Amino acid sequence: MAAEASRTSEARRDAVFGRWVVFSPARSRRPTDLKSHAPANPSPGAGAAAGAPKPSCPFCQGRESECAPEIFRVPAPPDASPWRIRVIENLYPALRRDAEPPAPEEAGEGEATPGERAVVGFGFHDVVIETPRHDVRLWDLDAAGVGDVLLAYARRVRQLMEHPAVKYVQVFKNHGASAGASMAHSHSQMLGTPFVPPSVTTRLNCMKEVFERLGKCSLCEFQSKDILVSETHNFSAIVPFAASYPFEIWIIPRQHSSYFHEIDKDMALDLGSLLRTMLAKLSKQLNDPPFNFMIHSAPFGVSSSCLPYTHWFLQIVPQLSLIGGFEIGSGCYINPVFPEDAAKILRELDC
Amino acid sequence: MAAEASRTSEARRDAVFGRWVVFSPARSRRPTDLKSHAPANPSPGAGAAAGAPKPSCPFCQGRESECAPEIFRVPAPPDASPWRIRVIENLYPALRRDAEPPAPEEAGEGEATPGERAVVGFGFHDVVIETPRHDVRLWDLDAAGVGDVLLAYARRVRQLMEHPAVKYVQVFKNHGASAGASMAHSHSQMLGTPFVPPSVTTRLNCMKEVFERLGKCSLCEFQSKDILVSETHNFSAIVPFAASYPFEIWIIPRQHSSYFHEIDKDMALDLGSLLRTMLAKLSKQLNDPPFNFMIHSAPFGVSSSCLPYTHWFLQIVPQLSLIGGFEIGSGCYINPVFPEDAAKILRELDC
Ligand SMILES: Nc1ncnc2c1ncn2[C@@H]1O[C@H](COP(=O)(O)OP(=O)(O)O[C@H]2O[C@H](CO)[C@@H](O)[C@H](O)[C@H]2O)[C@@H](O)[C@H]1O
Numbered sequence: 001m002a003a004e005a006s007r008t009s010e011a012r013r014d015a016v017f018g019r020w021v022v023f024s025p026a027r028s029r030r031p032t033d034l035k036s037h038a039p040a041n042p043s044p045g046a047g048a049a050a051g052a053p054k055p056s057c058p059f060c061q062g063r064e065s066e067c068a069p070e071i072f073r074v075p076a077p078p079d080a081s082p083w084r085i086r087v088i089e090n091l092y093p094a095l096r097r098d099a100e101p102p103a104p105e106e107a108g109e110g111e112a113t114p115g116e117r118a119v120v121g122f123g124f125h126d127v128v129i130e131t132p133r134h135d136v137r138l139w140d141l142d143a144a145g146v147g148d149v150l151l152a153y154a155r156r157v158r159q160l161m162e163h164p165a166v167k168y169v170q171v172f173k174n175h176g177a178s179a180g181a182s183m184a185h186s187h188s189q190m191l192g193t194p195f196v197p198p199s200v201t202t203r204l205n206c207m208k209e210v211f212e213r214l215g216k217c218s219l220c221e222f223q224s225k226d227i228l229v230s231e232t233h234n235f236s237a238i239v240p241f242a243a244s245y246p247f248e249i250w251i252i253p254r255q256h257s258s259y260f261h262e263i264d265k266d267m268a269l270d271l272g273s274l275l276r277t278m279l280a281k282l283s284k285q286l287n288d289p290p291f292n293f294m295i296h297s298a299p300f301g302v303s304s305s306c307l308p309y310t311h312w313f314l315q316i317v318p319q320l321s322l323i324g325g326f327e328i329g330s331g332c333y334i335n336p337v338f339p340e341d342a343a344k345i346l347r348e349l350d351c
Numbered sequence: 352m353a354a355e356a357s358r359t360s361e362a363r364r365d366a367v368f369g370r371w372v373v374f375s376p377a378r379s380r381r382p383t384d385l386k387s388h389a390p391a392n393p394s395p396g397a398g399a400a401a402g403a404p405k406p407s408c409p410f411c412q413g414r415e416s417e418c419a420p421e422i423f424r425v426p427a428p429p430d431a432s433p434w435r436i437r438v439i440e441n442l443y444p445a446l447r448r449d450a451e452p453p454a455p456e457e458a459g460e461g462e463a464t465p466g467e468r469a470v471v472g473f474g475f476h477d478v479v480i481e482t483p484r485h486d487v488r489l490w491d492l493d494a495a496g497v498g499d500v501l502l503a504y505a506r507r508v509r510q511l512m513e514h515p516a517v518k519y520v521q522v523f524k525n526h527g528a529s530a531g532a533s534m535a536h537s538h539s540q541m542l543g544t545p546f547v548p549p550s551v552t553t554r555l556n557c558m559k560e561v562f563e564r565l566g567k568c569s570l571c572e573f574q575s576k577d578i579l580v581s582e583t584h585n586f587s588a589i590v591p592f593a594a595s596y597p598f599e600i601w602i603i604p605r606q607h608s609s610y611f612h613e614i615d616k617d618m619a620l621d622l623g624s625l626l627r628t629m630l631a632k633l634s635k636q637l638n639d640p641p642f643n644f645m646i647h648s649a650p651f652g653v654s655s656s657c658l659p660y661t662h663w664f665l666q667i668v669p670q671l672s673l674i675g676g677f678e679i680g681s682g683c684y685i686n687p688v689f690p691e692d693a694a695k696i697l698r699e700l701d702c
């Protein structure tokens with residue numbers, strides 16, 4: 001990587017998850033006698049004939065009957081395909097909407113081993129089909145098209161929020177086999193869980209600690225221009241100061257705001273445009289890498305005293321290398337690319 | 352997988368990391384139109400002619416001069432190879448032993464953004480070469496041979512502990528390309544860090560919370576025989592109640608004990624025998640999968656009031672599938688195999 005430079009190692013702790021990350025440019029020079037770590041399938045859309053539905057893909061237009069039930073669709077103009085976006089149930093759900101929602105703190109103390117807990121697998125697991133066409137990637141849509149996908153996420157999150165047992169909704173996208181995707185057709189997913197997931201608790205605790213100590217929200221201030229990639233009226237795209245992954249990007253609303261699902265049409269269009277540009281930049285710079293993106297929002301029903309330090313954002317993670325035992329064991333990542341270097345490369349790239 | 356059964360989803364929280372895991376047997380049936388998620392390189396040793404050093408492998412006997420400096424070696428009997436185990440410096444270290452150790456809480460409040468911290472990348476990054484032979488895997492050694500590797504870890508951890516700026520040592524092994532390994536020759540690594548890594552803090556906080564509430568160490572009691580795979584005089588091997596990964600195994604000392612590095616020769620022999628059997632079982636059942644193992648111990652210099660709830664263990668994680676955006680975003684894992692089912696399969700397997 002170009003900007004490897006002669007810098008030496010540095011350890012940084014971020015102010016959102018409280019995670020330590022080790023930056024070590026020297027690591028990118030180590031040899032390997034095992035097969036390439038490169039993504040097995042960087043470009044999942046490739047290979048499909050332009051415009052043609054893939055014969056076996058249930059997410060393609062015309063094969064709606066092979067999918068689990070539709071929740072809602074975003075219609076297309078009358079002369080085009082019957083829909084532009086579909087939100088459907090996941091046919092192989094991790095959590096089941098028909099299960100009995102757990103009672104609060106059910107099965108708490110009765111477990112075999114101290115401190116463990118088990119509840120039935122109640123929850124919602126939905127798929128958002130972002131386009132009727134098999135060969136179109138999210139960033140092939142225009143800004144309004146990406147904005148509409150974001151509005152579909154927000155609308156579905158608001159619906160799930162109505163369910164009293166749903167504590168959090170994790171919105172995420174997997175693109176490419178090495179990023180975990182099993183389906184090539186452009187889509188994202190969300191899981192409504194009956195518990196607040198561990199990373200969300202950690203994030204809130206960390207941001208709370210910073211807020212109590214310094215009186216500031218961890219995400220409201222970025223004094224350093226070095227990590228900025230791009231800005232719009234409402235959002236900043238940065239490579240975070242303590243990025244866990246090389247070329248990781250965070251898109252953050254510039255105005256303090258706790259909940260993603262409260263975005264309006266203008267905000268969604270603005271975010272759509274920035275997200276589109278960032279995905280195009282990653283694709284161009286890193287040769288269409290597999291990636292994940294995740295929306296980090298506040299859990300439902302937190303007390304209003306938490307709102308000053310919860311600030312939602314969208315995290316994009318290109319999957320360029322595999323993690324190993326150090327990361328799994330310690331929760332601490334080794335990143336060979338300094339955020340300032342990644343930001344500079346992405347900033348200067350024309351997209 | 353055989354024991355998939357007709358069970359429905361369940362969410363479980365473990366008592367060590369406080370993590371929620373979603374168990375969903377139905378997930379293992381989902382289709383894919385992307386390339387196989389199977390490990391690219393399940394058997395890193397395979398391909399080398401039996402007994403022959405690989406021409407380019409610096410970890411092979413006879414190529415010691417191509418390695419970073421040796422820290423110590425475990426000699427072999429006089430008529431055999433000059434060494435059995437070597438502990439060496441990592442040639443591409445993530446943290447540098449020659450850097451200036453950070454002063455406590457250095458660079459704390461002066462950062463550009465509230466709550467962030469940066470320190471120079473001081474630390475130790477070592478490699479343990481487990482055998483002079485390129486074609487020998489760890490579980491090809493006998494119990495005493497594996498025990499000696501464990502004793503080499505413990506000896507090096509004790510050395511690193513002497514350094515006042517080292518707060519924790521993460522011992523880990525990567526086996527196979529999909530588990531992150533870049534070198535095929537059987538080895539493990541350790542990183543001595545100038546901070547307590549995030550997962551260690553989370554683990555200690557969770558075990559403390561359980562201890563304060565129930566007066567019990569989370570790892571001293573396993574009332575359920577269903578998750579037990581095997582037992583020796585000093586250790587139990589289980590598939591943990593809320594395993595994040597299918598066929599994950601924990602080897603836990605049966606006597607409460609905070610620090611791995613305090614094991615003696617008898618304990619190491621006993622653990623060596625159990626670890627060997629578990630790795631052989633995973634290899635047989637899952638077709639020589641890539642895997643990681645990690646030793647979870649207590650940080651140095653914790654107060655003696657923490658010792659009643661810190662209990663060290665060794666975690667083995669076969670890498671059978673890739674994680675996706677849900678796991679990265681939420682810290683919550685989806686596991687298609689119930690621990691009781693995995694334990695039963697492993698228990699019944701003869702090795
Ligand atoms: N006809 C149909 N109708 C409706 N839904 C259908 C369908 N056919 C398939 N599906 C669903 O479509 C989804 C496609 O999702 P992705 O390709 O993003 O990854 P997947 O969820 O398989 O797993 C990745 O993401 C999850 C969550 O991060 C990780 O647990 C996992 O390891 C990783 O591989 C699957 O969840 C599948 O169940």
Ligand SMILES: Nc1ncnc2c1ncn2[C@@H]1O[C@H](COP(=O)(O)OP(=O)(O)O[C@H]2O[C@H](CO)[C@@H](O)[C@H](O)[C@H]2O)[C@@H](O)[C@H]1O
Nearest residue numbers: 322324325326409417418419441442443525531532533534
């Ligand atoms: N001649 C020589 N002398 C001394 N040392 C030598 C050497 N030649 C190579 N090495 C070192 O040997 C080590 C071999 O380690 P592994 O194969 O276990 O994985 P690696 O550390 O490369 O990365 C995996 O593990 C780390 C930590 O978990 C992850 O960050 C990463 O993404 C993952 O691929 C490397 O760290 C390398 O620097």
